[in-house]
Amino acid sequence: MISIQNLHKSYVTGNNSLHVLKGLNLEIEEGEFVSIMGSSGSGKSTLLNILGVLDDYDQGNYYLNGKKIWGLNETQAAITRNAMIGFIFQSFNLISFKNAMENVALPLYYQKVNRKKRNLIALEYLDRLGIRDWAHHLPSELSGGQKQRVAIARALISHPKIILADEPTGALDSQTSLEVMEILKEVNDQGITVIIVTHEHDIAALTKKIIRLRDGIIGEVITNGDLQKYRDKVKHE
Ligand code: ADP
Ligand code: MG
Numbered sequence: 001m002i003s004i005q006n007l008h009k010s011y012v013t014g015n016n017s018l019h020v021l022k023g024l025n026l027e028i029e030e031g032e033f034v035s036i037m038g039s040s041g042s043g044k045s046t047l048l049n050i051l052g053v054l055d056d057y058d059q060g061n062y063y064l065n066g067k068k069i070w071g072l073n074e075t076q077a078a079i080t081r082n083a084m085i086g087f088i089f090q091s092f093n094l095i096s097f098k099n100a101m102e103n104v105a106l107p108l109y110y111q112k113v114n115r116k117k118r119n120l121i122a123l124e125y126l127d128r129l130g131i132r133d134w135a136h137h138l139p140s141e142l143s144g145g146q147k148q149r150v151a152i153a154r155a156l157i158s159h160p161k162i163i164l165a166d167e168p169t170g171a172l173d174s175q176t177s178l179e180v181m182e183i184l185k186e187v188n189d190q191g192i193t194v195i196i197v198t199h200e201h202d203i204a205a206l207t208k209k210i211i212r213l214r215d216g217i218i219g220e221v222i223t224n225g226d227l228q229k230y231r232d233k234v235k236h237e
Helices: 046-050 074-084 101-109 115-128 144-156 173-189 224-235
Strands: 002-013 016-028 033-037 060-065 084-090 164-167 193-197 207-214 217-223
Touching: 002 046, 002 193, 016 046, 016 217, 033 046, 033 164, 033 173, 046 060, 046 164, 046 193, 074 084, 101 144, 115 144, 144 164, 144 173, 164 173, 173 193, 207 224, 217 224
Parallel strands: 033 193, 033 207, 084 164, 164 193
Antiparallel strands: 002 016, 002 060, 207 217
16 A cells, blocks of 8 residues: 655755655555554654645655555645545644534535535535534634544544544643544554554554654564564553
8 A cells, every 4th residue: 555665855944954764674564453653753744745645755665555656746736635635633634613413524625525415425425434523613713623523534434444643642631642543443444545644652552553653764663573562561651
């Protein structure tokens, strides 16, 4: 599903260049539930933005579902994203003057689905996420957990093959974080590939594979027996 070889990415500002990704290799299969960990500034968001076709890379290969992602213009990138990817962010990224239903329906607006139909579908998704009663509330009237459910519903409404989540529990208390992770697990159980960036060990421990970014490459991949040891260790902290 995701195949990356020798990926390089630098940010250039003025005369300075910051080499963030330095020849990274990564393979993620369809249906995986993966977390990407690494210290602040290690390039987690940079990598996720490249995976999500929100940003370019400088060198290397990125294949998404067998298609080489390189040199796309904004329209082509948007088509790829709309067909494949749902995004979830730490800060929810909801539109403040639209209610929960309208926020969830937004991707269908861009697909030119008429208002009545897209709102009905949005209500179904809100129902699935247990917040149908909040459909007509603005984001400012919702708790953090409710806002993230709205964001997840919005991500799911266009039937993505991959969910990319950048610190999805970063703004939530620990109980709500667990609820959001339970939802993401259910999403993954339906066959959708889920990739989460986090710096919280207990969140990473709930995924099925942990990838550590270090010095611009993948430093470590924790899975299977090692993952069980990791979970046991997290539990006793
Ligand atoms: P993480 O998500 O792991 O905290 P990021 O991928 O956001 O790290 O950032 C990696 C490094 O690149 C950081 O040093 C950050 O300051 C820098 N960086 C990120 N985005 C930009 C940008 N648009 N322009 C310049 N530097 C950036
Ligand atoms: Mg980040």
